[in-house]
Amino acid sequence: MVNDRRKNHIPFRLNVLFFGVFILFSVLILRLGYIQIVEGESYDLMLSQQEEQTANVDAPRGLMIDRYDNVVVDNDLQLSLTYTNTPRNDLERYEIAHQLVDYLNIEDEQIESVNAREWKDYYLYKGSMEEDGPISTHVSSLTTDQEANELDDDEFYQLQLNRLDEEEIADSFAYEEQQAVVIWAEMLSGYNYSPNRIARNLSEEEAHRLGEVLHDMPGTDILRDSExxxxxxxxxxxxxxxxxxxxxxxxxxxxxRGYERSDTVGTSFLESQYENVLRGEKAVMRTDAEGNVTTDPGRRGNDLILTIDMALQQEVEEIINQEMTGSFIADREAYVIMMEPNTGEILTIAGYEGENLGATTSTFEMGSTVKMATMLAGYHHGVVDHGTVVRDAPITIPSSPTIRSWQTMGYINDIDAIRRSSNIYMTEIAMRLADYNMSTNSWGALSESYQALRDHYRQFGLGTETGIDLPSESTGLIGNNQQGEVLFLSFGQYDTYTPMQLAQYTATMANGGKRMKPQLVREIREPSNGEENSGAIVRQSQPEVLNTVDNTDADFERMQTAMRQVISVGGQGGGTANSYFNSATYEAAGKTGTAQIMTNGMNGNNQSFVGYAPFDDPEVAIAVVVPNVALERAGGRQGIANHIARESLQAYFDLQEDRSNPEQEEDEEEIYGDPEA
Incomplete structure (x- = not known):
C-alpha cells in the first residue's frame, strides 16, 4: 500500500517539473522575441556604433609611358566630395543634400540626367516626411485604404511608383530643390560604410568653403582623388x-574577383586589356568605436612601358592629316602602322584626325600588296619557280569579268610581276592551283586552290588573329568559294583584311618569314618613387614568333629583291613606286596596291602600301591603307598611300638622327576630354 502511494507521487512530481520547464522556456522565448522584434533596431544601431568600421579608398591607376620615357597617360590629382551612407540615415541624407546646394555647382545637364525612378523615390520620401502638405496629400491619394490593407510594404510602394508621373514630379519642384535631388540621388547610389563620390574635381574655392562646414554634415569628407x-x-x-x-x-x-560594384575599371583597349596591372591597391580607412581613424596606405597601380614612339606618332598623324585634305576621300579614313620587323614592337598606329580604332577592327580589300604572298604560295606548291615566265595579256573566262593588269606587259618573270604589279601572273598561279582548263572551262581542284592560297596567307597573318595585346580584333572577311573568284583572291580583290594584319604580313616579309606577335607593351614596372621610370621591372615582354612561313630563305630573298625593285628601278617597265621614292634618303623595299571599288555611287579604290627600310637591314616595317578614295573627285589621283608611306618613313629616320620630344597638348579640353568620345 505504501509503495502504491509512492508510485502516485512520482508522476505528479514529474508533471510539476515539466510544467516548470515549460514556463521557463516560454518566458525565454517571449524575451528573445521582444528583444528581436521590439528592440532589434536599437541593438543593431548600438552594435554598429561599437564595431570597427572599414572603408576602402580607390588608389590611382598606373601610368602609361612611351618607349622614350614620355608619360602619355597620367593621373591628375583632384579633390572629390564623398558621402558615407549608414543604416537608417534617410533624414540626414535628405538634409545634407539640401545644404550642399549652396556649396556645389549643379549644372542643368545634371538635373536632366536624373532618372524617372530617382525623381519618384525622392517625391515619395518627401511626402512621407510631411504631416499635412501638398505632396503628402497627393501621395496618400495614389492608393485607397483598401488597397493598402491588401498589399505588403514592397507591393504598396511599387504601386505608388507606378501611379506617379515623372514630368509632373520634376516640374513641381523649384530649381533649387531640383539641384538637391541631383545630390540626393548621388548620395543614395553609394553603399553603407563606403565613401561614395558625389562631386568630383572640386575647385579650390569649393573645397575651402566645404571644409568650413563639413563638421555640420555627418558622413561627408573631401578626398584626394585622380582622373x-x-x-x-x-x-x-x-x-x-x-x-x-x-x-x-x-x-x-x-x-x-574582389571588386566593389562602384569601382572604376578599364572599359576598352589598353585600359581594359591591362586592368589587372593598372589597378591600384586601395587604401583602407578604419574607424573604431571611439571615432579614431587609422589608414593603411594604398598603392598606385603598376606602369605600362609602351612600344609606341609618341614623337613619331605625332609626326605621322600630321602627315596623314595634310595628305587627306580635299574632298576626294568618301569616308575620311587612313591608317598607318609602323613596327619593328624583328621584335613585333609597334611604333605607331595612326589614323586621320587621330581616329585609329579601325586599324584592328575595320577590314578592306588590300589589292596588289598581297601579291608576294601569292607568289610564295606558288613557289611552295610548285606551280611556279624562280624565273618562271608568264605572258601578261587579258584573260576572259565564262561568267566572269575580263581580268587584266593595269597595262599589258607581255612575257614577264616572277620579279617583273611584283615590280610592275601584274594581275595576270597572279591569276596564272591561281589557275594552276585550281587545275583550270581554259579550253573546257573546267576546274579540277577549285576548293583546293582556295585552301592553298588562304592557308599560305594565314601564315603571314592575313585572315587570322595577329595576337596583338588589344581586345576585339577582327580576323577579316573571307569570301565564298565561288567559281572564278579565286582568280581575284590571288591579287587582293576578294577577301578583306585589317591594316594590322597587313602590317604583320609586311614585317614577316621584311624579316624573312617569321610572323612576330605585335606588341604594344614592352615592360610592366612597379610605380616609380618620383624619378623617371625608376620602378622595378615586374614583367618584360620578349619577342614572340607565332609561326614560320613554309618557304625557303631563297624564296624570301627573291621576293625581297622584287620589293626593292618596286622602289629602286625607274624608267619604262620600272617599279610602280619608283617615282614616289626616288628622292628618299633611305633605301626601302615595298609594294603598292589598289583595289577597285564603288564608293557612294562613284568609281573609287582602296589604296595601300607595304614596305620596310633599310633594305639590307630592316629596322621598320610600314603598312598604309587609304580606303574609299573617290577617283572622280580626286582627278584620278592614285598615290595617296605612297606619299604617306614615303613621308612617314622619312619621319622615322629623321627622328633616329635627331631625336625630339613630342609636343604636349595645351588645350585643357583636349587633355581632360572623354577618351571614349
Missing part, C-alpha cells in the same frame, strides 16, 4: 582606352 589625363591630346588616344563604371554584363565577374 586620367592625356598630355598629348588625341594622339593614340582611342587605343589607350577608357575607364568608367563596371559594365552591367561584366559585373558578376568583377565582383567575384
Amino acid at each position: 586620367r589625363i592625356y598630355p598629348y591630346g588625341n594622339s593614340f588616344r582611342r587605343l589607350f582606352g577608357g575607364t568608367g563604371s563596371i559594365p552591367a554584363e561584366q559585373l558578376d565577374g568583377y565582383v567575384g
